Amino acid sequence: xxxxxxxxxxxxxxxxxxxxxxxxxxxxxxxxxxxxxxxxxxxxxxxxxxxxxxxxxxxxxxxxxxxxxxxxxxxxxxxxxxxxxxxxxxxxxxxxxxxxxxxxxxxxxxxxxxxxxxxxxxxxxxxxxxxxxxxxxxxxxxxxxxxxxxxxxxxxxxxxxxxxxxxxxxxxxxxxxxxxxxxxxxxxxxxxxxxxxxxxxxxxxxxxxxxxxxxxxxxxxxxxxxxxxxxxxxxxxxxxxxxxxxxxxxxxxxxxxxxxxxxxxxxxxxxxxxxxxxxxxxxxxxxxxxxxxxxxxxxxxxxxxxxxxxxxxxxxxxxxx
Amino acid sequence: xxxxxxxxxxxxxxxxxxxxxxxxxxxxxxxxxxxxxxxxxxxxxxxxxxxxxxxxxxxxxxxxxxxxxxxxxxxxxxxxxxxxxxxxxxxxxxxxxxxxxxxxxxxxxxxxxxxxxxxxxxxxxxxxxxxxxxxxxxxxxxxxxxxxxxxxxxxxxxxxxxxxxxxxxxxxxxxxxxxxxxxxxxxxxxxxxxxxxxxxxxxxxxxxxxxxxxxxxxxxxxxxxxxxxxxxxxxxxxxxxxxxxxxxxxxxxxxxxxxxxxxxxxxxxxxxxxxxxxxxxxxxxxxxxxxxxxxxxxxxxxxxxxxxxxxxxxxxxxxxx
Numbered sequence: 129x130x131x132x133x134x135x136x137x138x139x140x141x142x143x144x145x146x147x148x149x150x151x152x153x154x155x156x157x158x159x160x161x162x163x164x165x166x167x168x169x170x171x172x173x174x175x176x177x178x179x180x181x182x183x184x185x186x187x188x189x190x191x192x193x194x195x196x197x198x199x200x201x202x203x204x205x206x207x208x209x210x211x212x213x214x215x216x217x218x219x220x221x222x223x224x225x226x227x228x229x230x231x232x233x234x235x236x237x238x239x240x241x242x243x244x245x246x247x248x249x250x251x252x253x254x255x256x257x258x259x260x261x262x263x264x265x266x267x268x269x270x271x272x273x274x275x276x277x278x279x280x281x282x283x284x285x286x287x288x289x290x291x292x293x294x295x296x297x298x299x300x301x302x303x304x305x306x307x308x309x310x311x312x313x314x315x316x317x318x319x320x321x322x323x324x325x326x327x328x329x330x331x332x333x334x335x336x337x338x339x340x341x342x343x344x345x346x347x348x349x350x351x352x353x354x355x356x357x358x359x360x361x362x363x364x365x366x367x368x369x370x371x372x373x374x375x376x377x378x379x380x381x382x383x384x385x386x387x388x389x390x391x392x393x394x395x396x397x398x399x400x401x402x403x404x405x406x407x408x409x410x411x412x413x414x415x416x417x418x419x420x421x422x423x424x425x426x427x428x429x430x431x432x433x434x435x436x437x438x439x440x441x442x443x444x445x446x447x448x449x
Numbered sequence: 450x451x452x453x454x455x456x457x458x459x460x461x462x463x464x465x466x467x468x469x470x471x472x473x474x475x476x477x478x479x480x481x482x483x484x485x486x487x488x489x490x491x492x493x494x495x496x497x498x499x500x501x502x503x504x505x506x507x508x509x510x511x512x513x514x515x516x517x518x519x520x521x522x523x524x525x526x527x528x529x530x531x532x533x534x535x536x537x538x539x540x541x542x543x544x545x546x547x548x549x550x551x552x553x554x555x556x557x558x559x560x561x562x563x564x565x566x567x568x569x570x571x572x573x574x575x576x577x578x579x580x581x582x583x584x585x586x587x588x589x590x591x592x593x594x595x596x597x598x599x600x601x602x603x604x605x606x607x608x609x610x611x612x613x614x615x616x617x618x619x620x621x622x623x624x625x626x627x628x629x630x631x632x633x634x635x636x637x638x639x640x641x642x643x644x645x646x647x648x649x650x651x652x653x654x655x656x657x658x659x660x661x662x663x664x665x666x667x668x669x670x671x672x673x674x675x676x677x678x679x680x681x682x683x684x685x686x687x688x689x690x691x692x693x694x695x696x697x698x699x700x701x702x703x704x705x706x707x708x709x710x711x712x713x714x715x716x717x718x719x720x721x722x723x724x725x726x727x728x729x730x731x732x733x734x735x736x737x738x739x740x741x742x743x744x745x746x747x748x749x750x751x752x753x754x755x756x757x758x759x760x761x762x763x764x765x766x767x768x769x770x
Contacts, residue, residue: 136561137558152557154555154649155557156477156480156481156489157479157480158478158480159477159479159480168477170555234474234475236474238458239458328475
């Protein structure tokens with residue numbers, strides 16, 4: 129959400145000279161993307177997003193993300209298409225950082241999605257899952273159940289300063305999740321971070337999915353759970369069942385959920401809430417001095433976790449009976 | 450240089466509905482402009498910049514700036530043209546802030562200008578001075594000689610913490626400037642802040658001048674002095690005479706300087722260096738906790754001031770003999 133790396137006009141011109149996309153007409157640092165620097169780039173050939181990958185993205189993971197976006201775009205999914213330079217490479221270096229140029233996607237990130245938006249999002253998520261099926265590569269989800277205890281260890285001692293009892297509640301919940309966590313669910317490429325700021329709409333239609341830098345191989349239904357958490361709760365913490373119904377119906381209109389996926393949905397929602405509570409908690413407790421980005425509230429996800437603890441069946445999340 | 454005010458998609462749509470510029474396709478907060486929030490806005494009708502005016506711009510001054518840009522654009526100057534809504538108003542309110550939509554200008558702000566860029570800038574500055582001549586309104590320059598003592602008073606007590614002796618050097622220099630400051634020079638609309646980030650180039654040509662929010666009525670040659678300071682010094686603090694020559698020759702190719710303007714140029718350069726040293730010093734000593742913007746170095750302008758103290762004639766700044 130910030131411009132971390134400044135790009136000089138001469139170095140940009142030199143970088144663009146290795147591509148076949150014309151000369152630069154304008155470029156502006158934009159407030160988009162979680163942890164990378166993004167520029168809106170207009171050339172004589174069209175509009176692009178130039179991304180400089182900052183330190184929190186592991187450089188060795190970048191070829192996976194780039195290849196994945198090229199694969200998905202090739203399948204007709206509306207996602208950024210990394211443009212290859214004259215040597216056929218889509219990943220280069222600029223201003224000392226790994227860098228890529230992707231096609232620009234029109235559309236608006238909706239801050240307060242309606243049920244109609246949730247329905248369109250559900251269908252887009254399922255299309256993403258189908259489009260990724262024959263992508264040949266895999267990437268472990270480092271932020272699933274095995275990744276949570278190390279995160280908790282980083283935050284445990286100070287957790288109660290954020291909310292009394294948070295450390296003990298989280299410890300018990302991690303135990304319960306470990307005991308009940310499903311395995312063997314239908315899996316493949318998931319986005320793993322499909323929050324509202326990563327989905328563009330034009331009117332009621334999804335015009336683009338962006339920010340694939342958490343994409344990995346995991347249960348499709350876990351991605352559904354992440355979206356239920358990100359899209360179907362209101363600002364006051366209440367779960368909007370109408371939105372849950374719309375999201376799940378949208379998803380099911382493209383890809384059916386197997387019985388074991390339906391059964392696992394409540395626990396996957398708890399797990400996904402745990403994942404975002406923990407990463408937010410670690411960030412919350414480690415805000416560097418002079419930080420440009422305000423950390424997100426971990427307690428929003430603690431409350432969602434508490435909601436899901438009382439859910440017994442996917443029907444309560446909106447699945448048609 | 451930051452997105453201070455967040456604009457929700459619904460409120461943007463409602464705001465745009467009062468204009469005749471189509472519907473929104475995308476908008477991105479951009480890191481541009483000194484103290485306002487700017488969005489790149491793409492609609493079905495074209496590309497625009499949406500500006501939300503933050504607190505440091507006085508709301509009562511906004512009609513002056515908007516009218517001025519409309520006047521200058523009407524004269525053919527490449528500056529943002531504020532778009533009027535269906536009621537004929539170019540200034541509205543959005544997200545609780547005064548807001549305007551201007552046409553988008555292509556081009557790149559050059560960080561390290563060459564002499565060729567300086568020449569083009571000089572000519573563009575003179576065109577701006579000519580285009581503003583028949584603008585009917587005036588605005589006092591609050592940051593000229595009468596504005597410096599109050600700024601110094603704010604910073605004096607702590608000035609030596611920034612550089613030993615700065616308080617006493619500045620006091621003496623303010624006295625000298627007061628004694629020698631010229632009056633009665635040819636005056637009119639000046640930009641008063643034409644730093645490299647406010648000038649766009651495509652190749653060697655100036656494609657746009659932006660950020661008119663310090664524009665005021667003052668001596669044209671003072672604007673020339675501001676540009677000599679902003680464009681013709683190297684990063685190591687040295688004055689590049691070749692760039693000074695190019696800037697002044699570019700200016701003179703469009704508008705001649707009267708003898709009294711030539712004579713005043715060295716003192717105007719000292720004054721302009723004082724102006725930016727003082728505002729930067731005040732900002733430097735008053736960085737709010739959690740500030741998003743790194744303050745600029747006041748000592749850069751203290752060093753420029755010291756250079757100009759030894760200049761006796763505009764020839765030393767690059768004026769052809």
